[in-house]
Amino acid sequence: VATLPRSFYARSTPLVARELVGKVLVKESADGLSSGRIVETEAYRGRSDPASHAYRGPTRRNEVMFGPPGYLYVYLSYGVHYCCNVVTESDGVAGAVLLRALEPLAGIELMEVRRGLSPPRRLCNGPGKLCQALEIGGADYGADLETSTIWLEDDGYRPDSLQVSARVGISSAAELPLRFFLQGNPFVSPGKPSTPSVTSIAARTSIDQT
DNA sequence: GCTAGGATGCTCT
DNA sequence: GAGCATCCTAGCC
Numbered sequence: 001v002a003t004l005p006r007s008f009y010a011r012s013t014p015l016v017a018r019e020l021v022g023k024v025l026v027k028e029s030a031d032g033l034s035s036g037r038i039v040e041t042e043a044y045r046g047r048s049d050p051a052s053h054a055y056r057g058p059t060r061r062n063e064v065m066f067g068p069p070g071y072l073y074v075y076l077s078y079g080v081h082y083c084c085n086v087v088t089e090s091d092g093v094a095g096a097v098l099l100r101a102l103e104p105l106a107g108i109e110l111m112e113v114r115r116g117l118s119p120p121r122r123l124c125n126g127p128g129k130l131c132q133a134l135e136i137g138g139a140d141y142g143a144d145l146e147t148s149t150i151w152l153e154d155d156g157y158r159p160d161s162l163q164v165s166a167r168v169g170i171s172s173a174a175e176l177p178l179r180f181f182l183q184g185n186p187f188v189s190p191g192k193p194s195t196p197s198v199t200s201i202a203a204r205t206s207i208d209q210t
Numbered sequence: 211g212c213t214a215g216g217a218t219g220c221t222c223t
Numbered sequence: 224g225a226g227c228a229t230c231c232t233a234g235c236c
Contacts, residue, residue, distance in 0.1 A: 061222085
C-alpha cells in the first residue's frame with residue numbers, strides 16, 4: 001500500500017481520472033478512519049472545458065485548481081452537498097478530477113451514522129454522498145493529499161471492467177467521454193449521462209504498471 | 211423498479 | 224437574480 005505521490009497528479013487530467021478508478025480514498029477524522037475504493041470519476045479540464053468551474057478563469061472559489069497538483073478542491077453543490085475534486089496538471093493549469101462514487105471499505109459504521117442508516121450500496125454512490133460518508137467538507141478545501149488527514153492509496157487492486165461515458169449532470173460539453181467507471185459495479189452512482197454512448201476501454205495502463 | 215419536483219445557499223453576472 | 228459537476232421523497236407502476 002503506497003500513498004500516491006504528487007507526480008501521479010501532475011499529468012493529463014483524463015489520464016489521472018482513468019487511473020484513479022481502483023485507488024483508495026482515506027479520511028482520518030476525530031471519530032475514526034473511513035475509506036473506500038474509487039469506482040467512478042470525471043475529468044474537468046479547466047480553461048478549455050466549458051463545464052469546468054475554472055472555465056472563466058481564477059476566482060476566490062476555484063483558485064486551488066490553478067495551483068500545483070495533489071490538492072483537494074471542495075465546493076458546495078446546489079447549496080446542500082459538498083463535492084470533492086483532486087487537482088491535476090501543473091501549476092497554472094486548472095485541471096481537476098471529480099470523485100463520484102466509492103465502494104466502502106473501512107469505517108462503514110461511521111458512514112452509516114453520518115449518512116443515516118443506508119444500505120451499503122447507497123452510502124457512497126454519488127459525489128455528495130461520499131463527502132457526507134467520509135466527512136469531507138469546506139474545512140478540507142485546499143488539503144494537501146501528501147501531508148493531510150485525507151489521502152489516496154494504491155493497494156495493488158487493478159480494475160478489469162473500466163468504461164468511459166459522457167459526464168453526468170452538466171449541460172455544456174455534455175458529449176465528451178470524460179467519465180470513467182467500473183462497468184457493472186453496484187457502487188457506481190445512479191446518475192445517467194445525457195449522451196448514452198458508452199465505450200469499453202482496455203485496462204492497459206493498469207496492467208502496464210504491474 | 212421508475213420519474214418528477216423541490217430544497218437550499220453560494221458564486222458570479 | 225440566475226444558475227447550478229445533487230439528493231431525497233412521494234407517487235405510481
